[in-house]
Each structure stands twice: as C-alpha cells, then as structure tokens.
Amino acid sequence: MPTLDPISAQALDDRRDTPARRAWARLSRRKSAMAGLVVVIALILIAILAPLIAPFDPAKQTYTAVRKAPSVLHWFGTDESGRDLFSRVVFGARASLLAGLVSIAIALGFGMPIGLLSAYRGGWVDAVISRFTDAMLAVPFLILAIALAAFLGPSLSNAMIAIGVTSMPIFIRLTRGQVMGAKVEDYVEAARAVGNPAYRIAFRHILPNILPALLVQATLSIAMAIIAEASLSFLGLGQQPPAPSWGSMLNTAQRFLTQAPWMAIYPGAAIFITVLSFNLLGDGLRDALDPKER
Amino acid sequence: MTAFLARRLAEIIPTLLLVSVIIFLLQQLLPGDPATVMAGEDRDPEVIAHIRQQYRLDRPLPVQYGYWIKGVLTGDLGESMRLKEPVAKLVAQKFPVTLQLALMAIVISLGIGISAGVVSAVYKNTAIDYAVNLFGLWGISTPNFWLGILLITLFSVHLGWLPASGYVSPFEDFWLSLKTTIMPAFVLGNSFAAVLMRHTRSAMLQAMAADYVRTARAKGLSERVVVLKHAMRNALTPVVTLGALELGTLLSGAVLTEQVFSIPGFGKLMVDSVFNRDYAVVQGVTLVTATMYILLNLLADVAYVLLNPRLRG
Numbered sequence: 291m292p293t294l295d296p297i298s299a300q301a302l303d304d305r306r307d308t309p310a311r312r313a314w315a316r317l318s319r320r321k322s323a324m325a326g327l328v329v330v331i332a333l334i335l336i337a338i339l340a341p342l343i344a345p346f347d348p349a350k351q352t353y354t355a356v357r358k359a360p361s362v363l364h365w366f367g368t369d370e371s372g373r374d375l376f377s378r379v380v381f382g383a384r385a386s387l388l389a390g391l392v393s394i395a396i397a398l399g400f401g402m403p404i405g406l407l408s409a410y411r412g413g414w415v416d417a418v419i420s421r422f423t424d425a426m427l428a429v430p431f432l433i434l435a436i437a438l439a440a441f442l443g444p445s446l447s448n449a450m451i452a453i454g455v456t457s458m459p460i461f462i463r464l465t466r467g468q469v470m471g472a473k474v475e476d477y478v479e480a481a482r483a484v485g486n487p488a489y490r491i492a493f494r495h496i497l498p499n500i501l502p503a504l505l506v507q508a509t510l511s512i513a514m515a516i517i518a519e520a521s522l523s524f525l526g527l528g529q530q531p532p533a534p535s536w537g538s539m540l541n542t543a544q545r546f547l548t549q550a551p552w553m554a555i556y557p558g559a560a561i562f563i564t565v566l567s568f569n570l571l572g573d574g575l576r577d578a579l580d581p582k583e584r
Numbered sequence: 585m586t587a588f589l590a591r592r593l594a595e596i597i598p599t600l601l602l603v604s605v606i607i608f609l610l611q612q613l614l615p616g617d618p619a620t621v622m623a624g625e626d627r628d629p630e631v632i633a634h635i636r637q638q639y640r641l642d643r644p645l646p647v648q649y650g651y652w653i654k655g656v657l658t659g660d661l662g663e664s665m666r667l668k669e670p671v672a673k674l675v676a677q678k679f680p681v682t683l684q685l686a687l688m689a690i691v692i693s694l695g696i697g698i699s700a701g702v703v704s705a706v707y708k709n710t711a712i713d714y715a716v717n718l719f720g721l722w723g724i725s726t727p728n729f730w731l732g733i734l735l736i737t738l739f740s741v742h743l744g745w746l747p748a749s750g751y752v753s754p755f756e757d758f759w760l761s762l763k764t765t766i767m768p769a770f771v772l773g774n775s776f777a778a779v780l781m782r783h784t785r786s787a788m789l790q791a792m793a794a795d796y797v798r799t800a801r802a803k804g805l806s807e808r809v810v811v812l813k814h815a816m817r818n819a820l821t822p823v824v825t826l827g828a829l830e831l832g833t834l835l836s837g838a839v840l841t842e843q844v845f846s847i848p849g850f851g852k853l854m855v856d857s858v859f860n861r862d863y864a865v866v867q868g869v870t871l872v873t874a875t876m877y878i879l880l881n882l883l884a885d886v887a888y889v890l891l892n893p894r895l896r897g
Contacts (some may be wrong), residue, residue, distance in 0.1 A: 425602030429874040432836030433854075437870045440858040441613040500837075517727050521840055524729050524853055544733055544844070547748075551737050558730030566725035 302355055305384040313502070316578035317539035323574020337383040340499050344377035349532045357550040367552040370542060378534040379556050386564060389450050389519035389528070390512040396454025404458075405465025406492050409473065419462065426459040435518055439527040446519075446535070449528040453518045457511050464507050468500035475499075502579035509575055513568035520561045536561045585889065592869055596878050601882050603874045604656060607867050608649050611639075614860075614863070622665065624861045656871065662864035666857070671868035675850055679872075681751060682838050682849035684761075689767035689834060693777035698820070700777070701784025705792060706811055716781065723778020732771040732844035739767060749846035755798040772837050777778025780823065780828045787819035794818075821891045832877045 317323055336343060352372035366375035392513060408419040416445040426434070438452035472478060473496070481495045522528035523537025536557040543553035614621045619636040635641070639662075640648050655662065661671035740748035746767050747877035754761040790814050791797060800814045802808075839851035846852070850869050857865035 386856055421598060421602055422606075424599050425606055428599050428603050428608070428878050429870065430832035430836040430877055432833075432839065433873050436839060436854065436858065437607070437610055437866055438613070440866050441610045441863070443615060513725070520727055521729065524727075524840065525843065525858070526607060527858065540733060541729060546739050547733065547741050551741070553735045554730070556739065558727065558733065561727050561730060562725055565727075566721060568726050 291464040298402060313578045317574050320574040320577065323578070326567040326570030326572075326574065329563065330571055331569070333383055333387060333564055334577075336380055337387045340381045340384060344374075344380040346374035347378040348373060348381040348534045350374075358555070359547065359550075360552055367550065367555040369539070369553055370550070375539075375553065375556055379536070381538060382534040382536045382557060382560065385446055385523070385529045385533070386516050386519060386561065389446065389453065390516040390564075390568070393453035393519070394508050394511050394513045395448045396451065397457035397511065398504065400454075401458040401461025402465045402497075402504060405462040406469055408462065408499070409466040409469035410488060410492055410530050416466075417455055420466070423459040423462045423466075426456070427463070431514070432454055432518060432521060435522065436525065436527065439522050441509055444527045444530060446523075446529040446533075449519055449522045452522070453515050454486060456516060456518075459513065460507060461504065464502065464503060469496055470501050472496045503577075506572060506576045506579055509568055510572035512573065513565045516561065516565050516568065559562045589886065596882060600875060601653075601879060603878070604653055604871060605649065607871050607874070610867060610870075611863055612645075622861060622863055630776035635665075640801060657727070661871065664857070664862050664865050666860045666862045666865075674853060675868060675872050676752060676864065678848060678850035678853045680753075681847060682842070684754065685765055685769055685772060685841070685847065685849060686834055688765055689773035689776065689837075691773075691778055692770055693773035696773070696786050697777035697780025698823070701781040701823075702788055702811065702816055705788030708789065716785070719844055720778045720781050720785075723775050723821055726774065727804060727840075728771050728774060729840040729844050731774055732768065732841060735767050735771060736844070743770065745822075751845075751847045751849075764845075765847075768841045768847055770840045771844070772834060773836065776827075776830055776834050779833075780827050783823045783827065784819065787822050788815060791815040791819040810875045814822075821888065824891060825884050827887045828881055828887075831880050831884075835873050835877060848897050 313516055317327075350373060352368070355364070355368050355372040357370060358364055358368040358372075364374050364376065364469075368380060369375055369378070389550055404419060408416045429437075435449075435452045435456045437450050438455060442448035442452060469492075478491060478495055481491045486495070489498035519528055520537035520540070522537075523535040524541045526538070526541065529535030540554060543550070543557065600723050611618050619632045619639070620627075620643050622635050622639075623632050640651050643651075652662075659672050661675065663670055665675055667674065672787070674746040685797055700716045700719060704713045736748045739746045747764050750764055752760045752764050791888050792811075794815075797810060797815050797817075800810045805814075838849060842849045842851035850872070854866060857863075857869070
C-alpha cells in the first residue's frame, strides 16, 4: 500500500487548510451558531417541503371548525375562517424566507457593485454615491420601507423590493469600506503591477477577500429583512390574504385575543425562532470570518 | 467645540437636502398617473385636475421639487387629502404623543439595558452573564408587535391590570396616562434595551481590562467604586453614540407599537395615511422622522464630544 512521505503529507495538509476550512472549524466550535445553522436549514426544508408537511390546505376555510383550540387534529388550532393554523404557519415560512433571501439578494446584488464602483473610481462618482448612501441611511429603515411599499402598492414582491432597496446602503457602505482597505494591500499592488485591468483586479482579487464581511452582514440583514417583511405584512403592506404570512396572521390574531389567543402565539413564535436562528448564525459567522471581531 | 458644531451642521445640510429629494421622488413610484392614483376612488375629472394643479404635476420634475422644497422650508408640508388639514399641523398634533412614548421607552431601555450590560460584564462567563445575553438575543429577535400582542393578552385580557389600547394625555390624567403608555413604552424600548445591553457589556469588558481600573483596584478601592465610578463612567461614553444610532429603530418601532396599542401618535398617522392613499402625509411624516433622526445623531455626537475631554480641543 503506497504511503506518503512526511513532507508530502504536510504539503497535502497545508493545501487542505484553506481559509474556508479554518472558518468552518471555528464556526463548528460555536454551539449557538451551529444551533442557528441547523434551525435555518430545517426552516428552508420546511418551506420547500411545505405541501408534504402541512396536513391541510392553508387556504381552505372550514366554517364548522372556526377558532378551534389546539388539538390532535389541529396542532396549532384554527383561525377565524376555520383554516388550520399549523398548515398556515408551515406555508408562511415560504413568504418569510423568500422575503428575507430575495430582499437581501437585491440589496447585495446592487449594493456590492455600487460600493465597488464607488471605492474603485473615487472622485465625484464616490462623492455622489456616498452622499446618497448617507441620505438613505438617514431615514430610519422601517419608515423608508413602509413609505416605499406604500407608494409601490401592497404585495409581497413590492415589500421585497422596498426592503431590498432600503437595505442596500448598508452593503454599499460596507463594500466601499472594505475595498478602500483592500486597495492598498500588497496583493492588489502586485496584481496591478503585472498589468491586470481594473475590473479583473476588482472582481478576481478584491472581491473574494471582502466576501466574508459581506456574508456576515448578509446573514444578519436577512434576520432584519424577515422582521421587516413580517412588519409590512402586519401593517397590510406585504403578503395579501388569503396567502399565508406570519405578519398578516398576527394582524388578524389581534382581533381575537380574547376568543383565540393561540392565533397570536404560533406565527409570532415562528418569526422569533427564524430571526433568532439567523442572528445566532450571523454572530457565529462574524466571529469565525471577520478577523477584526476576533 | 463651536468649530466642530459648525462642521457637523454643514455636513447635515446636503444630507437633509438629499433626503428630501429621495422622499419627493417616492411619488414617482406610484403606478400610472400620480394625480389619478392620489384621487383614489374619486375619479371626478375636476378632482384629478385640482390635484394635478395643487401638486403641479403637469410641470417638469425639478420644478415640482422646487415648489415642494420651498414649501417644506417655510413649514408647508402639503395638505392631507383625507383630513383636509395641513400636514405640518397634523404632525405637530401627533408629535407630543410619540415623543412621550419614545421618552418613556428610552428611560425604560436605559434602565434595563445599561444595568444589565454592567451586571453581565462584572459577572462575565457566569450563569448571570448567560441569562443577560439570552435576554439580549430575545430583545433583538422579537418583533415588537408580537411582544405587544402577548403583553396585551397577559396584562389586559387575562389579568385586566392595564388597558389594551387608547391614550390619555399626562396633562389630563397623569396616572391614567401612565397606565395607557407603560406597556407600549416597554414594548418599544425592548429591542433598544437589548442593543444597549450588548454595547454596554462590550464597553464595560474593555474598560474593566484597562490599566486605570487595575490601578484603582491596586489603590484598595472597593469593587463597587471601581465598577461604578471608574469603569462605568468611561464605558458609557461610546454607548451614547452607539445608542443614538439605534434611535432610528425606536422611531420605526413607534409605527408598529402605536398600531398595536391604537395610540394616536404620528406612527399611526403614517399607517392610516398609507391606507387612505394620503401620500402628502406619508411624505411629510417620513421627512420629519428623517430630520429628527439626523438631529438626534448630531446631538449624540455633541454629547460624545462633551463627555470625552480628549476630543474637546
């Protein structure tokens, strides 16, 4: 059986010891972050497999089962139209996770290139982008999201656009700051010295180095976006009935606190668990990936 | 200090102008003809023509902005289509209610957040620290409208101790006012307390490891004096600024809290206006909130400089 000499084995170990592996090793040592990751994966699976998990059609109204307390048949009870709350909470995961992921994808997808451009071009381009970023950050997050959603019109897709646009300045500012720091690093100077064009330096050399910070911010921002979507749906500006959404379920539940308090407990608990998991994962990723925070 | 203040004021003017541009441009997002959308159900051509004339929608965009910002600078935020009253008057009417709520929330969150943060740092890595950190995570992960609903269920529906909704001015009946606002103020301050707790804990941990704290201990001072007089005084300086950055969350939170508890502040005014397509009010409230947020941040910067003698020169 062929064996590696000690020097080759060491070389193989060194090759395996990538920054991503080191970060994973650090992340996996944090129990709270791993718990967050497990719950996030479970929630994504629940959202994808909702039709298989939910025992009832989430929109099916049964007027003989209006506001029934939790039971063996209806684990979370039923709502004011006799709809099964467990099924609605399971399907509601789709709206929340979709809103969290899509809105932050919008924020990151536009914010990162704009931040890169701002830092890399400098001059008046940077000045204009920075002033607009400052102005957008000067309006409290949810107030701007509500105003945007109000003008765009109430729907889940408009809520996602509103949250995405409102979250964008954080990513512009973060990318700009990270690129400004990376621009003066030796590896960027070296890439420039061998004649790489600016776009190649930006995307091939700088971007991979600033991704960890963006990943941490994205994870924490997803938590914020999920709360924002729930808030907009609670106010009637997000997912529209009869499609299930945790925020709009809480809005309805408010009218039946005396008769059916369970209507308020489960959708809220679902938001709490989801946001908590993303926050735990984000905190853990920050410790594992961001050297400044260690 | 004067030079610092002048520089900061000069910085916020372009920011405020850009904020006004962004808020003004919101109406361009309305699908279709803004005048028709603003008229809502009322499709009377005369009404639509009146709106078009009132908002100068037939003029080029920069001209429309020019008229709008001229009005804003003279205190004219437009007129509410629904209530037929000036937006500035409506905001001024609702502002004291939100201010009372926000001030109570700040007092509650400062009390809980700073004391929990200090205790957590002093008892680092003990059960107390873990419990306080759990509270922090709970605070930042709980949507305040859910917390509000849970508290109403407990304290109003089951125990009957506090009213579930409504508002009474403290000048009318102080105790009743306190009873109507204590629960919403706690809900509003909950996440702010958690953020303050996290900042205070981390600032206290840094301060407790500093040389001057070691010196204070070496002098034989009691732990209480070391913590409260030496470490805490220095640790709280950065907390002021970091805390002020979170005030925007407090202002945003007021929209939801006022909705849950039916409190007639300007958060509720904004939501009611959204549903009544009263766009001038939405723009006005957004602009006033952003201006307040920018000014609060300026105040925090000034407080930071005043608290930190090294920055005063």
